[in-house]
Amino acid sequence: MNYVLPFLYFSSFTSSVSMFNLVGLLIICLTGGADASIGVNYGTLANNLPPPHQVAEFLLHSTVINRVRLFDADPQILQAFANTGIAVTVTVPNDQIPHLTNLTSAQKWISDQIQPHFPSTNIIRILVGNEVISTANHLLIRTLVPAMQSLHTALVSVSLHRRIQISTPHSLGILSGSTPPSSAKFRRGYNTQVFKPLLSFLRATSSPFVVNPYPFFGYSTETLDFALARPNPGLIDRHTKLLYTNMLDAQLDSVYSAMDKLGFSDVEIVIGEIGWPSEGDKDQIGVDVSTAAEFNKNVVARVDSGTGTPLMPNRSFETYIFALFNENLKSGPTSERNFGILRSDLTPFYDIGILRPKVRSSNPENNPGSLWCVAKSGAETVALQRNIDYVCGLGLDCRPIIEGGLCYLPNTVKAHSEYAMNLFYQTMGKYKFDCDFENTGEITTMDPSYGNCEYQV
Numbered sequence: 001m002n003y004v005l006p007f008l009y010f011s012s013f014t015s016s017v018s019m020f021n022l023v024g025l026l027i028i029c030l031t032g033g034a035d036a037s038i039g040v041n042y043g044t045l046a047n048n049l050p051p052p053h054q055v056a057e058f059l060l061h062s063t064v065i066n067r068v069r070l071f072d073a074d075p076q077i078l079q080a081f082a083n084t085g086i087a088v089t090v091t092v093p094n095d096q097i098p099h100l101t102n103l104t105s106a107q108k109w110i111s112d113q114i115q116p117h118f119p120s121t122n123i124i125r126i127l128v129g130n131e132v133i134s135t136a137n138h139l140l141i142r143t144l145v146p147a148m149q150s151l152h153t154a155l156v157s158v159s160l161h162r163r164i165q166i167s168t169p170h171s172l173g174i175l176s177g178s179t180p181p182s183s184a185k186f187r188r189g190y191n192t193q194v195f196k197p198l199l200s201f202l203r204a205t206s207s208p209f210v211v212n213p214y215p216f217f218g219y220s221t222e223t224l225d226f227a228l229a230r231p232n233p234g235l236i237d238r239h240t241k242l243l244y245t246n247m248l249d250a251q252l253d254s255v256y257s258a259m260d261k262l263g264f265s266d267v268e269i270v271i272g273e274i275g276w277p278s279e280g281d282k283d284q285i286g287v288d289v290s291t292a293a294e295f296n297k298n299v300v301a302r303v304d305s306g307t308g309t310p311l312m313p314n315r316s317f318e319t320y321i322f323a324l325f326n327e328n329l330k331s332g333p334t335s336e337r338n339f340g341i342l343r344s345d346l347t348p349f350y351d352i353g354i355l356r357p358k359v360r361s362s363n364p365e366n367n368p369g370s371l372w373c374v375a376k377s378g379a380e381t382v383a384l385q386r387n388i389d390y391v392c393g394l395g396l397d398c399r400p401i402i403e404g405g406l407c408y409l410p411n412t413v414k415a416h417s418e419y420a421m422n423l424f425y426q427t428m429g430k431y432k433f434d435c436d437f438e439n440t441g442e443i444t445t446m447d448p449s450y451g452n453c454e455y456q457v
Helices: 025-030 052-062 075-080 103-114 138-157 191-204 247-261 289-303 357-362 381-393 413-427
Strands: 038-042 067-070 087-092 123-128 165-167 209-211 269-274 319-321 372-375 441-444
Touching (some): 052 075, 087 103, 103 138, 123 138, 138 165, 191 247, 247 269, 289 319, 372 413, 381 413
Parallel strands (some): 038 067, 038 319, 067 087
Antiparallel strands (some): 372 441
16 A cells, blocks of 8 residues: 555536445345455454465355455465465565566576466466555666566466466556546656556556555545545536546546556556555544445445446456455554454454355344344434435335335435335345444334334344
């Protein structure tokens, strides 16, 4: 991760309320998660993590995750994933990049780090460094593409170049002029000298351009809903007139625009890191377990939805959630150590749609008996109306609270909101955070059903 991530500001707001389209995405959550392109970053800067073989077994048998990105080429971890079929991406540490411009050194690296594990471990990609451009280290930047070329040549020499890709991940600090997305371009001095040869290499080797978009690092109090893909006014790109209802779409389209200006719009984009922390410093808003679950669940749900972005419609993105575990040995702010989706005992902090059904059903939090989600006493009407708009906008069945429906009367915002909130809570798996609704919902053991109006349970 790199903190220098520009938020994408726009010049004009739309007048109508829009939101990130989760219709269809919800189906993926309900059927167990994405099945082809969802991965996770497996960082190890912690002193309380389970053994790698337990991690591999858990991912294989208890989740739908079929891709893992490592931040090195640890032989113990690579061995742990042998014969699992899980696609593994390894990383060359930044400090090794200059040495790998030498072909002999690159061949030795492949011989030592890759060949002992391949093909029993399904290594699909080697990432050379991590966010190298953002380091501003001229030696690393100058040797990045030559090192990638040497490693590819080394793969060719052992006939692995058609099985293993070479790429490198970037923070959004590579962009300038990204307001709005259609005007984005690569930073001056790097566009033709670094990114043109880099993208040429990626195109020639059928490898992806890997980016690490983090709405978390780009939001403010005013743009939190936009970052989380909650109902928000929406933002217009004044050049294309396209509507953006969430920050991730805007970030991805900015990357696409920069690539397109150099003539490389055909190169695939992979999301190498994306996530939201469950704990932060006291002055941070929107940093808690509920918000992290909401953000990551939306990301997982959209991975294979095929909805794409305004500039890249009907397109899915191979995506790696950051991260598998909290890493208590990391430096920096509190949030940096709390991106994990699993505890060290391999139980989830929250389910984002990656657990297999039998695991989800065995989670005590998911089987609490007869519980319902209702509105808190004193919740403001405008907030409750937002809850109705949000739930019904997802495509869930709100017909009972439409005029003539069994739950239409009493015709009040509170009554309709409670029906919608409970519908969402039950549909999404009865997790506590799915009844939060910006602190307007609470769970009750008393059935709110009445007359012919039955609340789902």
